[in-house]
Every structure is written in structure tokens, then in C-alpha cells.
Amino acid sequence: MHDVAIVGIGMHEFGRHDGVSGMDQGVVAVRRALADAGTQWEDLEFAFGGSKDAGSPDTMVSRLGLTGLQFINVHNGCATGGSALISSYNAIRSGTFEIGIALGFDKHERGAFRVRTRGDNLEWYGESGMALTTQFFGMKINRYMHDYGITQNTLAKVSTKAFRNGALNPMAWRRKPFSEEEVLESTMLSYPLTQYMFCSPGEGGVALVLVRADKAKEYTDSPVYLKSCVVKSRRFGSFEVFSPHLANEFSEGPTVDASKAAFEMAGIGPEEIDIAQLQDTESGAEVMHMAENGFCEHGEQESMIQNGETEIDGKFPVNTDGGCLANGEPIGASGLRQVYENVLQLRGDAGERQVPGDPCTAYTHVYGAPGISGVTILSR
């Protein structure tokens, strides 16, 4: 098995870009990643590309160069970007290839994701006013608050942190800080979650150039190593989005499984992670995912967040680039954005939002439909 390093990162600004296709944004991200790595499209041996709503990524070869490389499209729900990355990781780890690119981009219609239940014998589910991701998140955090004493003020603090961090990030979509009052008084979308506690489907693109670790220094003085990369689907008894029923018996969700597997693969524990980018589809998700990923006990988040421990200058910074809340969620690119941010932080290149103390290890986590989770651990 070979180790894998990230030697180039590129991103197209997240947000809304009228007149710019999702594919355009993907191409920009790729060109920026290649420039960052100091390499060329024709040097790449493979690409894994993900997009949910913005076309087939492999068609970008007609713009980037018809070099004959292996280009595989990845489409895997909310873990689409993460799945492009794990595929790239395995392609190099196995010894098949030395250099390639993982990329993702997307462009979604405005408003909450529209669920298409047609053809699944589930037409009645959407027709009846269920099958909304927002409802799932509202119901999950509502039960969690009941069980572990998380307050609505803590949910508001997660949002204000996200928008404050987003304001420091030139690539972020939402760059205006909000007060806790503004967050709490915005429209109640799905109790107990208000409008400013939710991220929105958005647009953007991210690309990462990966090489076999022994080649990394040919490209950069500051390679970042992928210590683990895991994607897990759900097990029987877990509580997932889009479930007309849940089993009465309980099992941990795919986040817990992916996290455990990733730590085992990296040979380190949660206490050794310096910064984390955790799926924050809404602010309650960030809270729950702190515990599900092993960074605290259930319920401890209340004091951690109230004490500012997850701020950029706190003991355990979470979502330093503003997360999904400030960046929006272009599904194909979202998981790769987290890795992009961690590479910047580990290189010490995160500018105004740089985490102090020269962080050495960083963690990413995505979660989404239909009950899938992806985790990576990076180190310098």
C-alpha cells in the first residue's frame, strides 16, 4: 500500500453565479488546482468527478484536454465529493496510478431540495407533505435536545460562528455576520430550526490533485497527507433522512461507523485532531456530529459551544471556513470544500481565519441522503 498526498487544491467561489454553469465552476477549480500543484492536465492519469445536478463531469475533457485519461463519474448522494476522493485515494494507494485528480461541482435550483419519489412507490410520501430534508434535521435535533439538554441558544451560536468565519473567507457565499437575535428571530422553518440555522443548496466547485506520497516533494514543499478516507452507508436501526419508517431498535448511524473506521485507519484518536470540518446542514447537525465523530460525549457540546471552544481561536475549532451554513451546499463539491479548507489550514495559508498554533492534523465529515457518511483525516 502506498501513502497518498494532496499537492494541489483549487476552488471556484461558492454562492450563486448567474450565467456560470456548474461545469464552468468545475473547470475553474481544476485549473486552479493544477496551477497550485504546478502541473498540467496532460500529466494526470485519472480523474474522479462528482456532480448531482450539473451534468456529467467527464464531459469536461473536451475543455481541459482530450488526453485519454481514465475519467470516472461519481454520483453518491451527499457523499458524492467524498466518494470521488475515496476513489482517487484507493487508485493511488493500490499502486495503480501515481497522480490524479478528485473534483466536484454543482449548481442546484433555489430553495430546499426537491425530492423525487416518483417511481419508488413513494409518491404518497412527498404528496403528503413529508420527505423533506429540513423535517428530518428538525426532528433529529429536537429529539437530541430532549435527550441531552442542548438549548436553542447553542444552535444560534453555531450559526453566528459560521457566518463570522464565513466573513473571513473570500470563497464563502454568505459573508455577513448575524447576531444571535437575528438568527433566533428569523423564520421558523422546521421547529426548532430557524432560517439562519439552515444552509441552502448552492453552487461551487473544488478540485484536489493527489499523488503517491513518495512523489509529493516534486510538486510542493508542503504536502498534506491523507491518513484515512472512509465512506459508510447506514445499518439497520439508524435514524436517517427520508425514512417513512424507523426500526424501534436503535443502532448508531453511518457517521459513527465512518469515524471509528477512519481513526483506526489513521492510527490516532479524536484527542489528537487539531481542527475539524463537520457536516452542518443546519446548526443542530454540527452539534450532534461533534459527538457522533467522537470529539465529545453527547451533551458536552452545550458547554463547549457556550464557552467558545469551537471558535477559530478555541480549543477545538470547528468549521473554520464557515461550513455549509456560510458556503451553501453544492452537493458534488461540498465534501471536497472541507478538505480544501483543511489543506489551507495545515499549510498555514488560511489568512485571516488561520487557526493559531500550527495545526498538524485535521478532520472532515460529510453526512447526507440517503444515510451516508464520509470522513477523512489529514496530517502535515
Next chain:
Amino acid sequence: MSQVSVQDTVLTGIPGEPRLIGGKCPDCDNHVFPMQKDCPKCTGDQIEKVELSTKGILWTWTIQGFPPKAPPYIGETDPENFEAYGVGYVELPGEVKVEARLTENDPTRLRVGMEMELTVVPLAIDEEGNEVVTFAFRPTENN
């Protein structure tokens, strides 16, 4: 005006005695909703149709505060006339938790652990003038 079910293979007994149609696995006793042949617990494929219990306990809930997109939603989506509605998971003891509309939309009147019972709520009027209903749970009088 007569009532019709949004999907009679899922919600039967309309009008009058609403029942949810689920399934039970003869090999492992796992319940599913709606009915499907395959068992996600034991990987078998012999699940048999059953009528689920009409009473349960509220396991979690939320209030849908904005009109869902149409399609797929067939209820009221005009923001002027839209009324927030509750959605929750109701645990049917010994069976399964089902996701359902709730008759209550006031957060102060909902709590985890409440006793609930099956009923229906109207969604729309169809082309023949029938009232299309879907299943919902309401708090019982014991709360």
C-alpha cells in the same frame, strides 16, 4: 363530498376506519412501513402484509413552517393560505416507528412521549371532487 386515501395500499379503511398497511417478517419479526417484500434486518424476502397498530408514542416531532415544493406536495402551497403542520415519528409498540403528519402544529402542545392515535388530515380535492386525505396522528385524551 367523499374521502379517498392518498394511496390505498398504504392507508386503507377510508372513509371511517383508517389503518396503515405495513409488513412483518416471518423470519425475524421485523416490521416495515410501507409494505415491502425485502427485510432490511435479516436480508430475507418473505415479508407479509399486516395492519399496523393505531396507537403509539410520539418519539420526535417538528413543525413544517413553510410550504413544501409542489410537486410532489399536493396540499396547500400558497404562502397566503398555507398553515404550518406537525410531522413526527410515532413509535408503535412492538412494531415500528412511522413518520406521519400530526394534527397539532403548536410546539407547546407537543412533547416526546405523548400518547397518539391514528386519524387522517385533508390534503386536496381531486378531479372527481373527492377529498384526498393522508394519515396523521393526534394526541389522545390521556395526555
